[in-house]
Each structure stands twice: as C-alpha cells, then as structure tokens.
Amino acid sequence: MSQLDPSTMSRRQQLVETYRMTKQTDPTIGLWVGGSFVVGAVIGALLFWLLPAGGVLGVVFAVIGAVLFGVLAALLVFSRRAQKAAYTRIEGQPGAAAAALNMLRRGWTVTPAVGFNKSQDVVHRVVGPPGVVLVGEGTSPARVRGLLATERTKHQRVLPDTPITELVAGNGEGEVPLPKLVSKVSRMKREVRPGEITDILNRLKALDSTRGTLPMPKGPMPTNMKGMRQNLRGR
Known part of the structure; x- marks a missing residue:
C-alpha cells in the first residue's frame, strides 16, 4: 500500500x-x-x-x-x-541514509545518489551551514571510502574554497550509525553564510549536469522518514 x-x-x-x-x-x-x-x-x-x-x-x-x-x-x-x-x-535498505537525511530541517539541501557504483555503494550530498557533506553508504567500507574520495575530487573542482566533509553511514568503526546521522550533520561547525549556500548550489548545478542519469540501486528507495516526521509534527 x-x-x-x-x-x-x-x-x-x-x-x-x-x-x-x-x-x-x-x-x-x-x-x-x-x-x-x-x-x-x-x-x-x-x-x-x-x-x-x-x-x-x-x-x-x-x-x-x-x-x-x-x-x-x-x-x-x-x-x-x-x-x-x-x-x-x-536500516539496511539501499538509500537508507538518504531517507534519514531528509529529516534535516530547513536550511539544508539533500541530493541523493550523486555518486554510485555497480556494487550499489552510494554517495549522497548535503549542502548547508557546514558547507558540503558527502555521506556514503554501502556493503564495503573500503569501496564506499573510495567512492567518497572520487566525489570529493569532483566537488573540489567546482568548489575549491568550500569545506567538504566525508561521512560513512554504518555501524562499523569510524562510521556514523543511521539513527545518529542527522544529529551528526546538524551539529557540525557552521562554516558558510546563508548567502554563500546559494552560490554553492548554483555551482553544483553545473557539476550535476555533466553526470547524466545515474543508475539507482535495485529495490525500493526508503522515503518514509520525512513523512514520519511530518506526521508527528502535524505538517
């Protein structure tokens, strides 16, 4: 249903x-x-x-x-x-981190699956007061970190002066558990002003336009987290 x-x-x-x-x-x-x-x-x-x-x-x-x-x-x-x-x-579904990141409040822009590979490792992007936050998720932490490094390089080409942070969603060492992901991102140090965020988003449009259409992971992309928050808040 x-x-x-x-x-x-x-x-x-x-x-x-x-x-x-x-x-x-x-x-x-x-x-x-x-x-x-x-x-x-x-x-x-x-x-x-x-x-x-x-x-x-x-x-x-x-x-x-x-x-x-x-x-x-x-x-x-x-x-x-x-x-x-x-x-x-x-938790454990492809795209779970993106669904969780949609719980972020106003002032944040979440773009799911800006990076993706055949092993269904995914990198999502969050733009907000800390700058650019790249969040990776997948079955192999080593592959995910490699994909994050690739995406970081691409983003630095169009945003050389913008802070870029990499996070891996998961339960392993050095990873951020899914229930703590939103809190981790929202509490990061503020590095850019609201006016600069608009410029960052405009620059990223040029980067995204060169990617083409990314193949999405097999299976449903969980999207019920934001609906859950709206239900609880009556919005």
Missing part, C-alpha cells in the same frame, strides 16, 4: 497512520504510550495539587495538571519510539 501524503491528512489521521506504522515494528508501543500517560498524569496531578488552592478548585487544578502532563509525556514517548521504529524499518 502506498504511503499517504501527510499534507492531505487531518491531525488525527496523521497520528493514526504514524501509530499504525510504528506498531508494525514496535508491537509494545501501546503499552509505552499508555504507561507514560499514567506516569505523567500522576506527576501533573501531584504538582498542581500543591498549588495554593483547596477544595473543588484544588481538584480541578489537579485534573488539569494530570491531563496536561499525561498528554505531554505520552506524546514525547510516542515521538521517540516512532522515530526509532522508522530507523529500524529502513
């Missing part, structure tokens, strides 16, 4: 769809969300009960605190479990 577009769904539909997708990977999601609501409600009720109000007003405040803290705790736990489940669903 094709994934629904979050922008065409109501808030309730978004939450239901996200819950359904998460439950496929995390069958205990209901227990986690329900338990967190109860714990949050108890904490909220106790905190609001301590407010300087007694009688009926104190009970009302306690109920309000229970609902507020319960819902907040449930949403926080749901968000974390849903994101973890989304990474689990796509």
